[in-house]
Amino acid sequence: MRPLAIGSIEIWPPLILAPMSGVTNRTMRALYRPFGLGLTVTEFVSSNALAYGSRRTMEMIDQHGLERPVSTQLWGDDPSTMALAAKVVRECGADIVDINFGCPAPKVTKTNGGSACLRDPDRCEAIMRAVVGAVDCPVTMKMRLGWSDDSLVYVDVARRAQSVGVRAVTLHARTAKQFYKGAADWEHIARLKRAVDVPVIGNGDLDDPHDAIAKMRDSGVDAIMLGRATLGNPWLITQIRDLMEGRAASPVPSAPDRLRFALVHYRTMVHELGESRAVPQMRKHVALYLKGISGAAMLREQIMRLDRAADATALIEATIERLEASALVAA
Ligand SMILES: Cc1cc2nc3c(=O)[nH]c(=O)nc-3n(C[C@H](O)[C@H](O)[C@H](O)COP(=O)(O)O)c2cc1C
Structure with a gap:
């Protein structure tokens, strides 16, 4: 197993805590990081709210300095607002700027943000190009498979990401219409890994240490991202890190x-x-x-x-x- 390279940033172990709005605030990230995470990502932050200078939003991008590297995630549908927001978060300490093309929540998609961007790959490309051009740090992107089963655009959008200089792509292997129904389909993650050269981060339904390592190996991804299964169980992070480092998984504490x-x-x-x-x-x-x-x-x-x-x-x-x-x- 190799470290994940996002631009010049080397991440070990290749194990990332998923951004979870309302959950992964800086306290939570700082507490879970020592369990064995290589990278943490902020909750998604509205580029519009940042442009207006909302106080609560500024708090969301504030860092302890306890987690390095840290990635700040932005959402929005307007390339120039996203570029401005990227500059702000970079100045506030982000090592990596991540773009959200995955959120299926109606309050986000009704303004064409999050996964709704996947309905328009040209817009995704324009947003990614603008953000990459705005900052001097690596830019990454997190997406779903597509808006719905009949529009699985993930390979197209990832190739566009690669062509404009995005340095890694995370795929949560469900469509936006699925929300959290059904299972994440890791076959799509394996297909994406074969289709692009940029590092691919696999995400969806990882809740067991041995299964997580098997999915990582079978799909060939460069890193894995854990979300819901870590909540109330940060020891899962340690167990996966143990396996990544060639040890038996530590027992869960009493x-x-x-x-x-x-x-x-x-x-x-x-x-x-x-x-x-x-x-x-x-x-x-x-x-x-x-x-x-x-x-x-x-x-x-x-x-x-x-x-x-x-x-x-x-x-x-x-x-x-x-x-x-x-x-x-x-x-
Ligand atoms: C409460 C909650 C909030 C989430 N907020 C975000 C977010 O802000 N940005 C994002 O990219 N994904 C968000 N997600 C999706 C997760 O990052 C992840 O892609 C998804 O939960 C699948 O991974 P899992 O099966 O390991 O949980 C959220 C998920 C949950 C459950």
Whole structure:
């Protein structure tokens, strides 16, 4: 296995955390990075909002300095606005600028952004050309297979990307119309790898360390990107990194240790975002950390009802104590 090269940036391991809007903020990325990620990507950022100087958007592109290299993802349908936004994010610390041609959410596609761009490959090309021309760092692009089954444009758009100087292409192997239905089709990812010379990053449904490595080898991709399966389970990242580095996959920590990490995640989010923003965001994270833990269904219900961080963290601490006490009894 080789490092992923994006322009002159060398990435090891070739393991990337997927951008996930509303989830992969800088706190989350900084916490998950040490598990073994080679690259992290910001949540997607609206090029229009950046052009207007929206404060919340500026916060989204702000970096800790704890994650290098980091890629900032932009979406929009206007080449000159995307070029301007690319300059802004580069000045704010992006090592790589990534273009989103994948988002299927109606609030994005109704303005022709995200995956809607794939309905017009000429526009994709114009956007990519403008962004590549605007910045002195590598530009990458992330897309779906196409808008729908009858318009699978990914090879065409990737070849255009390559011809205008985009340095790597990520493919989430579903169409926009599919949203998250069905399975990601890795045959398409293998086909893309054979069709272009730029590095290809495969994405979609990777949730098991051995299967992830098998998909990487079978498709021939240069790197893999993990999304939903890492949520509440960053140990998956370590397991894949272990296999990439030729070791056996580390065991997943005990339930109390997993919950101890959930507590770190919770407290860091409160520290960074303040209680009123962190508590709603942490409900979904805690629900995922609780997966596989005895009594999880009831705990999830309780966590959903709590509005104070102190109550939620006390509940997690009590759960750790209960799990450890029952382990002692069992021993
Ligand atoms: C909550 C959520 C938010 C997402 N936001 C983004 C985003 O901002 N930019 C993007 O390119 N993809 C986004 N995606 C798609 C993921 O990056 C990834 O392509 C998709 O989840 C498939 O990978 P997975 O099966 O490993 O999760 C999002 C996915 C989820 C579940």
